[in-house]
Amino acid sequence: MNKKLKTNLLASFGIVAMSGAAIAYGINAANKSSEEYRQQARQLASQRTEETKEEAIIRDIERVAKVVEESERAREQAKADKAAERKRIRQEIKAKEASKREEKRKRAKYNRVTLEISTKIHTDLAWKATGLLLLKEKGYNQYYLKKASEQGARAVDACEVGMSGENCLREYELFYKYQQDAMSNR
Numbered sequence: 001m002n003k004k005l006k007t008n009l010l011a012s013f014g015i016v017a018m019s020g021a022a023i024a025y026g027i028n029a030a031n032k033s034s035e036e037y038r039q040q041a042r043q044l045a046s047q048r049t050e051e052t053k054e055e056a057i058i059r060d061i062e063r064v065a066k067v068v069e070e071s072e073r074a075r076e077q078a079k080a081d082k083a084a085e086r087k088r089i090r091q092e093i094k095a096k097e098a099s100k101r102e103e104k105r106k107r108a109k110y111n112r113v114t115l116e117i118s119t120k121i122h123t124d125l126a127w128k129a130t131g132l133l134l135l136k137e138k139g140y141n142q143y144y145l146k147k148a149s150e151q152g153a154r155a156v157d158a159c160e161v162g163m164s165g166e167n168c169l170r171e172y173e174l175f176y177k178y179q180q181d182a183m184s185n186r
Contacts, residue, residue: 144182151175 155171 144178148175148178148182151178 151171152175155168155175158168158171
């Protein structure tokens with residue numbers, strides 16, 4: 001073989017051998033460093049575990065505080081809701097009572113007006129009944145006088161029975177109409 005070629009081959013084997021040794025040294029160093037790294041990682045993990053335990057305790061305390069705060073807010077909201085509900089119920093009761101008072105007042109006014117109307121009609125009918133007799137004597141239309149007399153009796157009955165003021169008034173108006181017809185038709 002050629003000397004030069006031999007040298008080149010030896011050199012390349014040497015490089016390969018050196019690089020193999022370097023690789024072996026690197027692996028060995030890596031093993032040592034990985035062991036050291038593992039120890040450092042364990043130390044850090046234990047420190048983190050201690051820190052994590054403290055942080056977990058702090059987080060638990062914060063969580064409990066938050067839950068307590070939320071429950072207090074919920075309790076306050078429930079109190080406010082109950083107070084609003086009570087206020088609404090009181091207002092409804094007041095409104096119902098006011099409605100009842102108003103209805104009572106209207107009924108009393110209606111009864112008073114009805115009594116006034118029926119009293120006026122009774123007085124008017126008593127006067128008109130005597131007037132019908134006079135009209136009969138004077139020669140006014142007998143048919144309409146009879147109708148007016150019958151209607152006057154119905155009006156008196158309607159007012160005495162306690163019909164509504166409107167019905168009593170309607171009967172009275174019919175009586176008055178028949179009386180006017182009797183007076184206009186001789």
